[in-house]
Amino acid sequence: MAGAPVEALRCVPLFADLNESELAQIALLFKERRFARGETVVKEGSGGAAFFLIDSGEATVSVGGAERADLVPGDYFGEIALIDEGTRSATITATTELVCYGLTFWEFRPLVLENAVIGWKLLQSMAKKLRAAEENQAQP
Amino acid sequence: MTEVVSLEEVSETSVFGSKAVGLGQALRDGLPVPPGVALSGPIVEAVASGDEAAIEKVVEAVRPLGGPLAVRSSAVDEDGADASFAGQHLTLLNVPSAEELSSALREIWWSANSDSAITYRQRVGLFTRPSVAVVVQALLDPDTAGVMFTQNPVTGADERMIEASWGLGEAVVAGLVIPDSYRVDRAGQVLERRPGLKRIVIRSVAGGGTVEDEVPPELAERLCLDEGQLQELNDLASRCEQVYGAARDIEWAIADGTLYLLQCRAVTRVGP
Numbered sequence: 001m002a003g004a005p006v007e008a009l010r011c012v013p014l015f016a017d018l019n020e021s022e023l024a025q026i027a028l029l030f031k032e033r034r035f036a037r038g039e040t041v042v043k044e045g046s047g048g049a050a051f052f053l054i055d056s057g058e059a060t061v062s063v064g065g066a067e068r069a070d071l072v073p074g075d076y077f078g079e080i081a082l083i084d085e086g087t088r089s090a091t092i093t094a095t096t097e098l099v100c101y102g103l104t105f106w107e108f109r110p111l112v113l114e115n116a117v118i119g120w121k122l123l124q125s126m127a128k129k130l131r132a133a134e135e136n137q138a139q140p
Numbered sequence: 141m142t143e144v145v146s147l148e149e150v151s152e153t154s155v156f157g158s159k160a161v162g163l164g165q166a167l168r169d170g171l172p173v174p175p176g177v178a179l180s181g182p183i184v185e186a187v188a189s190g191d192e193a194a195i196e197k198v199v200e201a202v203r204p205l206g207g208p209l210a211v212r213s214s215a216v217d218e219d220g221a222d223a224s225f226a227g228q229h230l231t232l233l234n235v236p237s238a239e240e241l242s243s244a245l246r247e248i249w250w251s252a253n254s255d256s257a258i259t260y261r262q263r264v265g266l267f268t269r270p271s272v273a274v275v276v277q278a279l280l281d282p283d284t285a286g287v288m289f290t291q292n293p294v295t296g297a298d299e300r301m302i303e304a305s306w307g308l309g310e311a312v313v314a315g316l317v318i319p320d321s322y323r324v325d326r327a328g329q330v331l332e333r334r335p336g337l338k339r340i341v342i343r344s345v346a347g348g349g350t351v352e353d354e355v356p357p358e359l360a361e362r363l364c365l366d367e368g369q370l371q372e373l374n375d376l377a378s379r380c381e382q383v384y385g386a387a388r389d390i391e392w393a394i395a396d397g398t399l400y401l402l403q404c405r406a407v408t409r410v411g412p
Binding site for chain 2 (some may be wrong): 028049105
């Protein structure tokens with residue numbers, strides 16, 4: 001089947017408020033990408049081209065060489081670089097064979113520009129990340 | 141729009157990329173290019189998206205080539221973009237058959253959208269949507285392969301500079317060996333033969349992919365091109381210059397005693 005499974009997209013908070021037909025439309029824009037165990041999926045500091053949703057397998061997130069989190073099926077990453085065209089904020093490494101669905105900048109941007117609901121969800125997600133970062137900074 | 145054509149019919153750089161068009165022109169001019177099929181950027185993207193109709197169309201077109209296959213990217217962003225994207229977009233050697241092509245095309249499509257390719261694009265001011273066409277050819281199993289400049293790119297001297305090693309030419313292109321090097325003048329006189337140190341040979345393996353094997357010690361420093369093959373390469377250089385113009389950068393291979401042209405590009409800078 002072409003694209004990502006709609007059920008998988010429904011679990012992504014960014015897409016949670018979209019209806020079935022909107023989800024189906026977005027699902028078609030995703031392409032499968034496979035990574036071998038140990039492969040670097042995205043690298044901190046490099047340019048970013050895609051937003052990824054994990055279909056199967058696991059990965060770790062590290063920042064400045066320090067491990068921060070584990071990623072499992074249903075987790076997603078890469079949306080920040082897609083928005084500001086900046087560099088990746090973390091390194092993600094596949095710890096098992098990893099199958100992701102990827103949405104590139106070239107499809108993601110028109111999607112957000114044309115869909116106010118997604119745009120709003122994205123803003124909320126960014127605000128949440130900003131608050132978390134501020135709270136981290138405020139801690140002694 | 142035509143999306144899949146045999147290599148000798150390719151003429152639109154904006155659809156099929158400069159590599160495919162260059163090879164198509166070479167075939168039309170009678171140069172010894174292995175047979176192949178060119179896939180447009182949009183159909184490569186459709187296959188990467190899992191579009192069943194696109195997959196079927198591509199498999200049907202490629203099946204007559206048999207297997208194994210060499211699957212090479214051919215950037216279509218702009219004229220001459222291939223050279224500037226060398227090393228960014230993937231080439232997959234030894235894809236076993238047409239049936240395994242869709243996952244190979246997906247990998248190649250992602251290579252143009254990988255973080256490293258995007259970083260490169262941002263650095264050179266080309267942050268535009270990548271489009272990657274593909275050339276699919278029957279994979280050769282060469283005894284010897286390498287690269288050749290039709291004019292010395294370092295000194296600008298009017299002489300052929302040839303580098304050669306055993307097996308697939310990727311060992312030379314990827315810098316895995318110190319290749320043999322030869323200088324040959326236009327009249328075919330060999331000016332210099334310098335044996336390299338070729339400890340590794342890249343060969344295709346049954347079932348797909350390639351493997352790096354050790355070269356027997358007695359072959360590692362033995363010259364891998366004889367006088368006759370150097371003459372053939374000199375003739376190929378002359379024919380490529382007649383077709384494309386002076387100062388060419390050529391990838392070649394010799395399989396079962398036949399010399400093949402794999403790629404012919406303009407040298408971007410010649411002389412001291």
